[in-house]
Amino acid sequence: MDARKLRILAAVVDNYIKTGEPVGSKTISMMPEIKVSAATVRNDMAILEELGLLEQPHTSAGRVPTFSGYRLYIEEILGKRELEPEERKRLDAMLGDEELFTEELLLQNASTALAEITKCATVVSNLAPKYSVISKVEVIPTGKRIYVVLLITSNGKIKNKACRMEFDLTQEHMEFLKRFLEENLEGVSVSELSDEKLDQLITAMGTYMVALSPLVKGICEMSRDLQKNEVIVTGEQNLLTYRDLDKSEIVRFISHKNELSSLLDDSMSGVQVMFGEEEDQGFVIGNSSIIVSKYQKSGKTAGSLGVIGPVRLDYAKIIPYIDYFTEKLTRFLSDQGEGKEEGNDE
Amino acid sequence: MDARKLRILAAVVDNYIKTGEPVGSKTISMMPEIKVSAATVRNDMAILEELGLLEQPHTSAGRVPTFSGYRLYIEEILGKRELEPEERKRLDAMLGDEELFTEELLLQNASTALAEITKCATVVSNLAPKYSVISKVEVIPTGKRIYVVLLITSNGKIKNKACRMEFDLTQEHMEFLKRFLEENLEGVSVSELSDEKLDQLITAMGTYMVALSPLVKGICEMSRDLQKNEVIVTGEQNLLTYRDLDKSEIVRFISHKNELSSLLDDSMSGVQVMFGEEEDQGFVIGNSSIIVSKYQKSGKTAGSLGVIGPVRLDYAKIIPYIDYFTEKLTRFLSDQGEGKEEGNDE
DNA sequence: TGTTAGCACTCAGACATCACGAGTGCTAAC
DNA sequence: GTTAGCACTCGTGATGTCTGAGTGCTAACA
Numbered sequence: 001m002d003a004r005k006l007r008i009l010a011a012v013v014d015n016y017i018k019t020g021e022p023v024g025s026k027t028i029s030m031m032p033e034i035k036v037s038a039a040t041v042r043n044d045m046a047i048l049e050e051l052g053l054l055e056q057p058h059t060s061a062g063r064v065p066t067f068s069g070y071r072l073y074i075e076e077i078l079g080k081r082e083l084e085p086e087e088r089k090r091l092d093a094m095l096g097d098e099e100l101f102t103e104e105l106l107l108q109n110a111s112t113a114l115a116e117i118t119k120c121a122t123v124v125s126n127l128a129p130k131y132s133v134i135s136k137v138e139v140i141p142t143g144k145r146i147y148v149v150l151l152i153t154s155n156g157k158i159k160n161k162a163c164r165m166e167f168d169l170t171q172e173h174m175e176f177l178k179r180f181l182e183e184n185l186e187g188v189s190v191s192e193l194s195d196e197k198l199d200q201l202i203t204a205m206g207t208y209m210v211a212l213s214p215l216v217k218g219i220c221e222m223s224r225d226l227q228k229n230e231v232i233v234t235g236e237q238n239l240l241t242y243r244d245l246d247k248s249e250i251v252r253f254i255s256h257k258n259e260l261s262s263l264l265d266d267s268m269s270g271v272q273v274m275f276g277e278e279e280d281q282g283f284v285i286g287n288s289s290i291i292v293s294k295y296q297k298s299g300k301t302a303g304s305l306g307v308i309g310p311v312r313l314d315y316a317k318i319i320p321y322i323d324y325f326t327e328k329l330t331r332f333l334s335d336q337g338e339g340k341e342e343g344n345d346e
Numbered sequence: 347m348d349a350r351k352l353r354i355l356a357a358v359v360d361n362y363i364k365t366g367e368p369v370g371s372k373t374i375s376m377m378p379e380i381k382v383s384a385a386t387v388r389n390d391m392a393i394l395e396e397l398g399l400l401e402q403p404h405t406s407a408g409r410v411p412t413f414s415g416y417r418l419y420i421e422e423i424l425g426k427r428e429l430e431p432e433e434r435k436r437l438d439a440m441l442g443d444e445e446l447f448t449e450e451l452l453l454q455n456a457s458t459a460l461a462e463i464t465k466c467a468t469v470v471s472n473l474a475p476k477y478s479v480i481s482k483v484e485v486i487p488t489g490k491r492i493y494v495v496l497l498i499t500s501n502g503k504i505k506n507k508a509c510r511m512e513f514d515l516t517q518e519h520m521e522f523l524k525r526f527l528e529e530n531l532e533g534v535s536v537s538e539l540s541d542e543k544l545d546q547l548i549t550a551m552g553t554y555m556v557a558l559s560p561l562v563k564g565i566c567e568m569s570r571d572l573q574k575n576e577v578i579v580t581g582e583q584n585l586l587t588y589r590d591l592d593k594s595e596i597v598r599f600i601s602h603k604n605e606l607s608s609l610l611d612d613s614m615s616g617v618q619v620m621f622g623e624e625e626d627q628g629f630v631i632g633n634s635s636i637i638v639s640k641y642q643k644s645g646k647t648a649g650s651l652g653v654i655g656p657v658r659l660d661y662a663k664i665i666p667y668i669d670y671f672t673e674k675l676t677r678f679l680s681d682q683g684e685g686k687e688e689g690n691d692e
Numbered sequence: 693t694g695t696t697a698g699c700a701c702t703c704a705g706a707c708a709t710c711a712c713g714a715g716t717g718c719t720a721a722c
Numbered sequence: 723g724t725t726a727g728c729a730c731t732c733g734t735g736a737t738g739t740c741t742g743a744g745t746g747c748t749a750a751c752a
Contacts, residue, residue: 024744037696042745060703060744135488142482142498150496150506152488158506160496237601240594247593248586254600255583370715383725388716406715406732 001051005044006077007033009053012045013065013073017312020244022062067275067311070289074273074315081320091117091324102156103128103302106332108232110305110325115235118318120309122234123257123290125264127303128155129226133189137181139215141169149218153190157226163218169211176208177215185219193223231260233308239285242310249285253308264304267292271319271326275311287311293322295329302333347397352423353379354390355399359411359419363658366590368408413621413657416635420619420661427666437463437670448502449474449648452678454578456651456671461581464664466655468580469603469636471610473649474501475572479535483527485561487515495564499536503572509564515557522554523561531565539569577606579654585631588656595631599654610650613638617665617672621657633657639668641675648679 011031015023025045029038045063048054053069056062065073083091094113095106104126111122132153140148145168151159169177184201198220202213239250263284267274276288284290291313292306305326307318357377361369371391375384391409394400399415402408411419429437438444440459441452450472457468478499486494491514497505515523530547544566548559585596609620609630622634630636637659638652651672653664 022744026744038744039696039698039746040694043695046746056745058703059746060701060742062744136486138486140482140484140486140496148496148498148504150486150494152494156508158494158508160504160506162502162504237597240597247597251583251586251593251597251600254597368715372715384715385717385725385727386723389724392717402716404732406713406730408715 004034004036005048008041008044009048009065009069010073010077012048012054012063013069013077016064017314020312022057022064024062027062067278070275070311070315071273074319078316078319080323081316083320083324088324091321095328101332103329103333106329107303107305108234110329111232111234114305114307114321114325115238117321118307118309118314119235119238119241120307120313120318121236121239123260123264123292123304123306123308124232124234125229125261125304126232127229127265127301128297129153129157130191130229131155131189131300131302132157132226133187134185134223135187137185137219139174139177139181141174147215149215149222151219151222151226153226159222159226161218161222163214165211165214167211173208173211177212180205180208180212181219190223190226193220195220229261229265231257231264233257239288239309244287244310244312245285246287253285263290264292264306267294267304269294269296269301271323273315273319289313291315291318291322293326295326295333297330297333303329305329350380350382351390351394354387355394355411355415356419356423358391358394358400358409359415359423362410363660366658368403368410370408373408413624416621416657416661417619420665424662424665426669427662429666429670434670437667441674447678449675449679452675453649453651454580456675457578457580460651460653460667460671461584463667464653464655464660465581465584465587466653466659466664467582467585469606469610469638469650469652469654470578470580471575471607471650472578473575473611473647474643475499475503476537476575477501477535477646477648478503478572479533480531480569481533483531483565485520485523485527487520493561495561495568497565497568497572499572505568505572507564507568509560511557511560513557519554519557523558526551526554526558527565536569536572539566541566575607575611577603577610579603585655590633590656590658591631592633599631609636610638610652613640613650615640615642615647617669619661619665635659637661637664637668639672641672641679643676643679649675651675 008028011028011034012023015027025038025041028034029036029041034041045054048069049056049063052066053072054063055066057064091113094116095109107124107126111124114120115122132155134151135154136150136152138150138152140150142148142162145165147163147165147169149161149163151161153159184204198216201216202209205212205216233254236250236254239245240247263274271291271293274290274292276284276286276290285308287310288308289311290306290308292304294301294304296302305322307313307322354374357374357380358369361373371384371387374380375382375387380387391400394415395402395409398412399418400409401412403410437459440462441455453470453472457470460466461468478501480497481500482496482498484496484498486496488494488508491511493509493511493515495507495509497507499505530550544562547562548555551558551562579600582596582600585591586593613620617637617639620636620638622630622632622636631654633656634654635657636652636654638650640647640650642648651668653659653668
């Protein structure tokens, strides 16, 4: 694969991203970086087509990059671009006041900022709840055999749930419960609370079992809620502006966004680009691509941030942005050390 | 307006709802309930057109009902139909087990059921939080100057919020706070907690003001959250199946669903039908109609339930369904008396 | 051997034309 | 007041034609 062919491929991709029209040999031969005639370009393009990097929608049309073409373009041709200082400033300004950041807020601001800059939809998946540890459990009586269970996790999430009991708890019950929960649940990882663990806990309560098990069950339900990590999509409306995305598929995507979570979580670290049709998940929008990057906390993946748009996306611009945001998130989470305990559950 | 013209109008509406095609005089004259020739039908249709009840998309096409046409059809021609026993049974089955109902669950089940039956989107707006009263406020220390405020309302909603303080609170602070909150907040309506009320409360704390005001502020923020009532939309995807609804408008609608709340809350009691273009709210989908009905609790409107679909909707079928569900909700809320205290804030 | 000009060929898209048929309004007769 | 008949309208879909962008191939050139 010689350098000129790569230049031609790059030119096709650039041009197609810009115009959305198949690119012909003449257009390319007129570009300053290509100094050969249209005929030569044609010869090269025929070879690029044989290699599966370009394709023709129909005989008398120009060339369009294939998925492999895009991939090669992104991986080989686009170098890792560093952001200009002004760009950084602009992005930082969009993120808002650093003082006020929590992981959640930073993530949210980053995704709105990305959506605004790229005019695409952004997706965010936060694994933090999954890896968090129960830091406090509290049971509060609220009259008439109703008890509110409050669960606070190490990453600052707070969850609550009302439990209706068969009868009111005595002072003794409450004291036992307080001690029991402290000893058996505080410090336990949210993901540890499986059904078996629940059974163990209930058995461990001994004679208090009958009276108190609904509360423990409630706690397990909450931690199960915490385990399934949610995908947040921002800027869906932006997708409407692209002619090459099917509107019904967009709606379908929006209502099934949670199915994205496996896609996001399975992806490798670093910036990764996936194309709608290539993935076999049925819910992905045709002709769309998704750029995802993961951020870390103390060496472990803590979540991911991505942009969803048409396949013809300005990768050269967007990838560095995503990179910047995920680096920022990773840095923030490591600076933050043991973790602030803020946040609320709305 | 003679009876035959009404019958013809009804026939046009029925037929148009069924087929989506403009209805011609011949089609109508062949219907069993119309015993006149096509020519006569044409004469009558011309008059109905003059009255603004029908219109022609173009000269050589059949007639289509106008909004007024639909309205007349719904109000004058469709009587209030009672549901068949089987229909009731079917609806009840879809609502699920009565034993488990809370207002929220019932509302949610009703809207999913409606969405499924009607193949439309349903909207739900619950005013309950707005009218609820604070039944309990609790402050729980969670280490390192972080305090979780827990707010429980009369309708069973639980909200929580973490507040970071300047310094840790003493035993004395906590005792004062407990008494203060009990005396000043329990029993207060959520909607009462305005900014002025907040100022009053803070002043009333006297020397404790400096230390404790962040907590009170947190409480007010939460009650403000409770006040703005959310609109829940179910079955948006169903809207995609209708050719006469614009897909981009559907997406726009989904992402601005909260703007519906004023529309829902302002509507009168009883079943009401509104048409997309007639309302001046910009966000409504063109060519769509919305059927809303409100349910009550102790004489006051407690929320609304509606169906959104294309203008050509099977009103004859849907209206009784909505009616049934809102009656059921109203009945449930009045049976329930002072209100169960269940629910959780996820 | 790689590059280029020239040329015949292909094909989507725009545009015009045409026939069809569903539906109308009007008129005159019943 | 109702109906049959008829001329007229007009959207729809099928068909044909033209155009231009773009191609592949070939032969000449460096």
